[in-house]
Amino acid sequence: MMKSLYIAAKDLKSEFRTKQMLNSMLIFSLVVIVIFSISFGDLLSQPDMVAKLAPGVLWIAFTFAGTLGLSRSFAGEMENGCLEGLKLSPIDRSSIYTGKTISGAFLMFTVELLTIPIFIVLFNYNITGIIGLAIVIFLGTVGFMSVGTLLSALSASTRAREIMLPVLLLPLIIPVIIPAVMATGTILTDGGIGDIASELRLLIVYDLIFFVVGQLVFEYTVMD
Amino acid sequence: MDSIISITGLSKSFGHRKALNNINLEIKKGEFVAVFGPNGAGKTTLLKIMSTIIEPTRGTVLVNGIESKKDPSGIRGMIGAISHETYLYDELTARENLVFFSRMYGIEKNKIDERVEVLLKSVSLLQRADDRAGSFSRGMKQRLSIARAMLHRPAILLMDEPYTGLDQHAAENFEHVLMNTGSSEVTRIMITHNIERAFGLCDRMLILDRGEIRLDKPKKDIGSVEQFREKYLSIVQKDTDAEGTGNL
Numbered sequence: 078m079m080k081s082l083y084i085a086a087k088d089l090k091s092e093f094r095t096k097q098m099l100n101s102m103l104i105f106s107l108v109v110i111v112i113f114s115i116s117f118g119d120l121l122s123q124p125d126m127v128a129k130l131a132p133g134v135l136w137i138a139f140t141f142a143g144t145l146g147l148s149r150s151f152a153g154e155m156e157n158g159c160l161e162g163l164k165l166s167p168i169d170r171s172s173i174y175t176g177k178t179i180s181g182a183f184l185m186f187t188v189e190l191l192t193i194p195i196f197i198v199l200f201n202y203n204i205t206g207i208i209g210l211a212i213v214i215f216l217g218t219v220g221f222m223s224v225g226t227l228l229s230a231l232s233a234s235t236r237a238r239e240i241m242l243p244v245l246l247l248p249l250i251i252p253v254i255i256p257a258v259m260a261t262g263t264i265l266t267d268g269g270i271g272d273i274a275s276e277l278r279l280l281i282v283y284d285l286i287f288f289v290v291g292q293l294v295f296e297y298t299v300m301d
Numbered sequence: 302m303d304s305i306i307s308i309t310g311l312s313k314s315f316g317h318r319k320a321l322n323n324i325n326l327e328i329k330k331g332e333f334v335a336v337f338g339p340n341g342a343g344k345t346t347l348l349k350i351m352s353t354i355i356e357p358t359r360g361t362v363l364v365n366g367i368e369s370k371k372d373p374s375g376i377r378g379m380i381g382a383i384s385h386e387t388y389l390y391d392e393l394t395a396r397e398n399l400v401f402f403s404r405m406y407g408i409e410k411n412k413i414d415e416r417v418e419v420l421l422k423s424v425s426l427l428q429r430a431d432d433r434a435g436s437f438s439r440g441m442k443q444r445l446s447i448a449r450a451m452l453h454r455p456a457i458l459l460m461d462e463p464y465t466g467l468d469q470h471a472a473e474n475f476e477h478v479l480m481n482t483g484s485s486e487v488t489r490i491m492i493t494h495n496i497e498r499a500f501g502l503c504d505r506m507l508i509l510d511r512g513e514i515r516l517d518k519p520k521k522d523i524g525s526v527e528q529f530r531e532k533y534l535s536i537v538q539k540d541t542d543a544e545g546t547g548n549l
Contacts, residue, residue: 079404080404080405083401083404083405087390087393087397087401090392090393090397091390091392091393094392095392156391157386157387157388157389157390157391158384158386158387158388159388159389159390161354161384161386161388162382162388162389162402162449163405164354165352165354165377165380165382165388166377166402166405166406167374167375167377167378167405167406167407168374168405169374300355301349301354301355
């Protein structure tokens with residue numbers, strides 16, 4: 078586990094030094110929120126309408142910003158043969174997967190953390206169940222990154238990786254996006270954690286399945 | 302001297318294409334072996350199999366008595382690798398790169414700083430330790446990659462075309478650092494196209510062509526670098542002629 082944390086720390090140190098990915102993800106996410114806030118116009122004065130529209134808007138922003146981040150996750154490792162350098166070291170291949178999942182999720186949390194306040198301001202909406210929302214976003218992001226990291230590694234060595242990643246990723250994350258959107262909707266209409274128990278269970282099961290599958294098959298995705 | 306690498310009946314195929322065919326090779330502890338061959342001869346595949354990055358289709362590879370399929374991570378812990386790619390993170394400083402790889406190689410926490418300092422000094426990069434690797438010249442990066450490869454005091458050093466992109470001066474500097482970093486007992490295996498440079502360094506020369514070892518001799522039995530070049534060209538050209546050049 079320590080090796081995974083070192084890999085994640087290395088990724089985050091590199092990223093926060095250049096902020097290449099973070100800036101693109103954040104700008105993308107904010108642009109989505111701003112465009113939707115403009116297009117919804119007068120609807121935003123009705124709180125019940127906002128609660129219906131907001132989950133979709135938020136998860137569109139998170140999903141596409143996350144996909145953007147994933148497209149660079151392993152591309153950075155391909156530069157200078159760094160992935161091969163990691164593969165040559167005496168660590169489990171699954172440590173690379175875990176480390177990259179942690180760093181990717183951390184980046185996505187950062188983007189989400191910065192997007193939500195902008196969303197609150199532009200949509201003129203007061204979120205009461207912030208803890209519930211944080212739990213949903215956490216579980217949704219972990220699920221998204223568990224699948225995404227695996228597919229990012231798989232597509233990194235292909236020629237059309239920018240096209241390949243979303244084509245493979247988007248259908249596979251539907252089981253995580255649906256309960257995440259539904260749970261976010263319930264939270265935004267003043268629902269409590271008890272009201273989203275079934276969605277949370279789905280998200281937890283999905284996260285566990287994909288994280289374990291990722292650990293098991295990652296070795297084959299980076300095999301020469 | 303004991304064998305540190307023992308390869309028996311090694312073959313590797315990628316689909317229908319045979320990259321290596323029935324390779325048998327014994328490399329002794331402390332030997333410096335230079336491997337030559339045209340592009341696509343199977344040199345890099347051989348090195349990747351030795352370093353457990355890829356698995357052979359047939360045959361066995363024993364490294365220090367350990368079979369590669371049984372304990373690949375154990376074998377990787379004994380190997381240092383230098384390539385034409387540096388395996389360095391451009392956004393990290395020289396020191397951060399070495400600390401990161403020290404952690405990957407499981408070097409004890411309290412010994413990392415000291416080890417990194419010693420290696421940075423030995424590759425003459427102590428003054429630039431806190432500069433980003435991305436700002437280094439190709440020669441400096443290659444010296445830093447020697448330090449990275451020697452962090453865990455490997456018993457075997459595998460080098461895959463390490464001279465690529467180095468100018469004359471940087472290549473000489475690289476050789477100096479290479480021969481003066483790490484113990485004299487380190488076994489060195491180098492793939493290169495640079496016959497002159499490798500001839501000056503190695504103890505044994507090997508020509509690999511079309512996945513087969515076509516020549517394997519100690520340097521002392523070869524004579525001069527010119528004789529070796531002639532031998533190399535005769536082997537490689539014979540195979541090219543046999544294949545035919547078509548209607549060029």
